[in-house]
Amino acid sequence: MNFSFFKDLNIDLSNPQKKIVKHKDGPALVLAVPGAGKTTTLICRTAYLLLKHKIKAENILSITFSRASAKDMKARFYSMFGDKFTDKIYFATIHQLCLKIINRYYYKKNVSFKILDSKDTISKNHLIRKIYYDINHNAPSEDILEQISNNISLVKNLMIPKEQFSFHDFNVEHFSKIYEKYEEYKKQNRIIDFDDMLTVAYKILKNDEKLLNQYRNQYKYIQVDEAQDTSKIQHEIVKLLASPNNNLFMVADDDQSIYGFRGACPLELLDFSNTYKEGSVYFLEENYRSSKEIVNISNDFIKSNSSRYNKNIFTQNEEFLPVNIIKVHDSLDQINFIIEHLNSSNEQTAILYRNNISALPLIDKLNKNGIDFFIHGFKSNYLTHWITKDILAFLDLSLNHYDLESFERIYYKMNGYISKASVSYIRNNPKSITVFDYLISFPGLKSYQIKNLNRIKDSFNALCKMTPYEALEFIENDLAYHNYLESNCTRLKSSYENAILLFSHLKLLAIDEPNIISFMERLSEIPKIARKSKENKNIILSTVHSAKGLEFNRVFLIDLIKGQFPNISNLDEDDEDNLSDLEEERRLFYVAMTRAKENLSIICPTFQNGRYIKPSIFIDEVNGTNLKDYINKTNWTPKAMKKTLDEDNSSKHPYEEGEVINHTKFGIGIILQITGDLMKIDFNSIGMRILSIDMCISENLID
Numbered sequence: 001m002n003f004s005f006f007k008d009l010n011i012d013l014s015n016p017q018k019k020i021v022k023h024k025d026g027p028a029l030v031l032a033v034p035g036a037g038k039t040t041t042l043i044c045r046t047a048y049l050l051l052k053h054k055i056k057a058e059n060i061l062s063i064t065f066s067r068a069s070a071k072d073m074k075a076r077f078y079s080m081f082g083d084k085f086t087d088k089i090y091f092a093t094i095h096q097l098c099l100k101i102i103n104r105y106y107y108k109k110n111v112s113f114k115i116l117d118s119k120d121t122i123s124k125n126h127l128i129r130k131i132y133y134d135i136n137h138n139a140p141s142e143d144i145l146e147q148i149s150n151n152i153s154l155v156k157n158l159m160i161p162k163e164q165f166s167f168h169d170f171n172v173e174h175f176s177k178i179y180e181k182y183e184e185y186k187k188q189n190r191i192i193d194f195d196d197m198l199t200v201a202y203k204i205l206k207n208d209e210k211l212l213n214q215y216r217n218q219y220k221y222i223q224v225d226e227a228q229d230t231s232k233i234q235h236e237i238v239k240l241l242a243s244p245n246n247n248l249f250m251v252a253d254d255d256q257s258i259y260g261f262r263g264a265c266p267l268e269l270l271d272f273s274n275t276y277k278e279g280s281v282y283f284l285e286e287n288y289r290s291s292k293e294i295v296n297i298s299n300d301f302i303k304s305n306s307s308r309y310n311k312n313i314f315t316q317n318e319e320f321l322p323v324n325i326i327k328v329h330d331s332l333d334q335i336n337f338i339i340e341h342l343n344s345s346n347e348q349t350a351i352l353y354r355n356n357i358s359a360l361p362l363i364d365k366l367n368k369n370g371i372d373f374f375i376h377g378f379k380s381n382y383l384t385h386w387i388t389k390d391i392l393a394f395l396d397l398s399l400n401h402y403d404l405e406s407f408e409r410i411y412y413k414m415n416g417y418i419s420k421a422s423v424s425y426i427r428n429n430p431k432s433i434t435v436f437d438y439l440i441s442f443p444g445l446k447s448y449q450i451k452n453l454n455r456i457k458d459s460f461n462a463l464c465k466m467t468p469y470e471a472l473e474f475i476e477n478d479l480a481y482h483n484y485l486e487s488n489c490t491r492l493k494s495s496y497e498n499a500i501l502l503f504s505h506l507k508l509l510a511i512d513e514p515n516i517i518s519f520m521e522r523l524s525e526i527p528k529i530a531r532k533s534k535e536n537k538n539i540i541l542s543t544v545h546s547a548k549g550l551e552f553n554r555v556f557l558i559d560l561i562k563g564q565f566p567n568i569s570n571l572d573e574d575d576e577d578n579l580s581d582l583e584e585e586r587r588l589f590y591v592a593m594t595r596a597k598e599n600l601s602i603i604c605p606t607f608q609n610g611r612y613i614k615p616s617i618f619i620d621e622v623n624g625t626n627l628k629d630y631i632n633k634t635n636w637t638p639k640a641m642k643k644t645l646d647e648d649n650s651s652k653h654p655y656e657e658g659e660v661i662n663h664t665k666f667g668i669g670i671i672l673q674i675t676g677d678l679m680k681i682d683f684n685s686i687g688m689r690i691l692s693i694d695m696c697i698s699e700n701l702i703d
C-alpha cells in the first residue's frame with residue numbers, strides 16, 4: 001500500500017524522506033540543510049496523512065513564517081496533489097492563523113477592532129514618528145523608525161516584560177516611554193498591530209479554554225515549516241494548540257535563521273528533545289536543488305559561523321557552471337550587466353538584494369527597458385526618507401522661489417551661510433517677494449553677505465534650468481549638501497553607507513529624465529509600477545528575506561559592497577553583539593546563495609557616487625568562485641546629461657578643450673571636454689567637476 005503512494009509521486013523520495021513522510025503521531029523535528037526537501041517532505045506528509053491515514057483536510061494546519069512561503073507551499077501542494085483532493089487544506093502564516101483566532105473571539109464578544117496601517121487607521125510610522133517627536137523633541141530618521149519598529153517586534157516576540165526593559169539595549173533614546181505611549185494609543189483606539197496578532201491571540205487562547213479546545217479539536221495535526229524563524233511567543237502558541245496530543249511536526253534549518261532581530265528563537269529547537277521526551281528527530285543532509293558548485297561553495301561559506309549545528313551537506317547533482325563574482329564599475333553597470341543577461345536568456349531568474357533601496361533603480365530601468373518582472377513587497381519608504389525630502393525641497397524651491405516651506409527645510413543644509421535671524425525675518429514676507437529677494441532686504445547686511453545671498457539666488461535660478469542629474473550633482477557638490485548628508489548621518493547615528501546608496505540611486509533615476517518635473521513624477525511613479533507588477537513572471541525582484549523558501553534557476557545577488565551586505569556599519573568583529581549580527585548576516589547570505597539551482601552570480605560594484613567603495617567582506621569569504629570583470633563595458637554618460645552635452649553651442653563661449661583656467665572657488669583646472677553648455681574640468685584641488693558654461697560666464701566664475 002505504501003509503495004503505491006510513493007510510486008505515484010512525480011518525485012523519487014529518498015528513504016530518509018519517506019520515513020519522515022510516514023511519521024504520523026507525536027512530535028517530530030526535521031533538521032535539514034537547504035534544498036534537502038523540507039517543504040517537499042512536509043507537503044508529501046500532508047498528502048500521506050490525507051490519503052493513507054484518512055485524516056480530514058480540516059484537521060491539518062500547516063503554518064510558515066512569510067506570506068510568500070505560505071503561498072509557495074500551497075502552490076506546490078496543489079501542483080503535486082491537486083488532482084487528488086477537492087477539500088481545502090489550510091496553509092497559512094502564523095499571523096493569519098492568529099488573526100483568525102482574534103476575529104472569532106471578538107466576533108463572539110461583539111467587540112470591534114482595527115488593524116494598524118490599514119486604510120482606516122493612522123500609519124505605524126506616522127504614529128511612532130509623532131510619539132518619538134513628543135518625547136525626544138526631534139524628528140526620528142528612517143533608521144530610528146525602523147529600529148523602534150523592530151524593538152517593538154522583539155519585545156512582543158520574545159515576551160519581554162516591561163520590568164525587564166532596562167536589561168536590554170534597545171539603541172533608541174527613551175524607547176521604554178515610546179513603547180508605553182504607543183501601546184496606550186492603540187488601546188485607546190481599539191487598534192492592534194502586526195505583532196499584537198500574536199500576543200492577543202496567545203492571551204485569548206490562554207484565557208478562553210472553550211475556544212482553545214475548539215481549535216485543538218479542529219487542528220489535530222499541526223505542521224510548521226521554516227521553524228528556525230519561529231519566535232518564543234509563536235512557539236508558545238503552537239505548543240498550546242498542539243497540546244495534549246502533541247501531533248506537532250516541525251521542519252527547520254538553523255543555518256537559515258534570519259529573523260533574530262525580530263525575536264526568532266532557533267535555540268528553542270535545541271530544546272525540542274527536552275520539551276518532547278517522546279519526540280522524534282530526523283536529519284536530511286542531501287541537497288536536491290543546486291549544482292555541485294553552489295552546494296560546495298555555500299557549505300564552505302557557512303562554516304565561518306560558530307553558533308550552528310555542523311551538518312554534512314552533500315549533493316548528487318552534477319557540476320554545472322562556476323559561481324561567478326562579477327566586478328562592475330557602478331550601479332548602472334550592474335543594471336546593464338543584468339539587463340544584458342536577461343535579454344540573452346529567458347530562464348527563470350531572481351535578482352536578490354540585502355536592502356529594499358537596491359530595488360529602486362532596478363524597477364526604473366527594467367520598466368524603461370520593457371522588461372516585465374514581479375517584485376516581492378517593495379517598500380516605498382524612500383519617499384519619506386529625509387534625503388529624498390531634502391532633495392525635493394531643493395528642487396521645489398528652484399522651481400518656485402516663493403516656497404518658504406522648502407526654504408526652511410534646506411537653508412542650513414547647504415553652503416548658504418544664512419542666519420536663523422534672517423529666516424525669522426522672512427517669515428513675515430509679504431509673499432509678493434521671492435524668498436531670496438526678501439532675504440537680501442534684511443536690515444544691516446554687509447556687502448559680502450549680500451554677495452553671498454545673490455550667489456545662492458543665482459544658484460537656484462540655474463538649478464531649475466539643469467537636467468535632474470546635473471541638478472542633483474549641483475546640490476551635492478556646489479551647494480555642498482554632501483557635507484550635511486555626512487554630518488547628519490553622524491548626528492542621527494544612522495548608516496552613511498545606506499544614505500549614500502539612496503542618494504546615488506536617486507541620481508540613477510535622474511539620469512534618464514529630461515527635466516526636474518518629470519524626475520519628481522518618476523519618483524512617485526516607482527511604487528505604482530511595483531504594485532502593478534504581476535506574479536508568475538519569470539523575473540523576480542526580492543530582498544533576500546522575502547526569498548527564503550523559494551528557488552530559481554538563476555540568481556543575481558547584487559550590491560555586495562561594504563556596509564550593505566553585511567548590513568553593519570563600523571563592523572567590529574571583537575564586539576560580541578557585532579559578531580552575532582554578523583553571523584545572522586552570514587546566514588542571510590547563505591540563504592541567498594542557496595536559492596540558486598544552476599546559475600549564481602554575485603555582483604560587486606566598485607564605485608558609488610563617483611567614489612571607490614570597498615567590496616563586502618563576504619566576497620573574501622566565498623572561496624572557489626570565478627572572478628569576472630564587467631568594468632567599463634558600458635558608456636556611463638547619463639542620457640539626460642548626454643542630451644545637454646549634445647546640444648552644441650560651442651561657438652557662443654570663449655573656452656577651449658585643453659585650456660587651463662582659474663576658477664574663483666576651485667582654483668586652477670584644465671578643461672577636458674566641452675559639449676553644449678557643459679565643461680568637464682579637472683581641478684588641482686578637488687578633482688573632476690562638470691560646470692555650466694552659462695553659469696561660469698554670468699557669475700564671472702572664471703578669470
Ligand SMILES: Nc1ncnc2c1ncn2[C@@H]1O[C@H](COP(=O)(O)OP(=O)(O)OP(=O)(O)O)[C@@H](O)[C@H]1O
Nearest residue numbers: 012013014034035036037038039040288289549550
Ligand atoms: N527526493 C528528491 N528527488 C529529487 N528532487 C527533490 C527531492 N526532494 C526534494 N527535491 C527538490 O529539491 C528542491 C528543494 O526542495 P525543498 O524546497 O522542499 O527544500 P527545502 O529543504 O524546503 O529548501 P530550503 O530550506 O532551502 O528552502 C525542490 O525543487 C524539490 O522538488
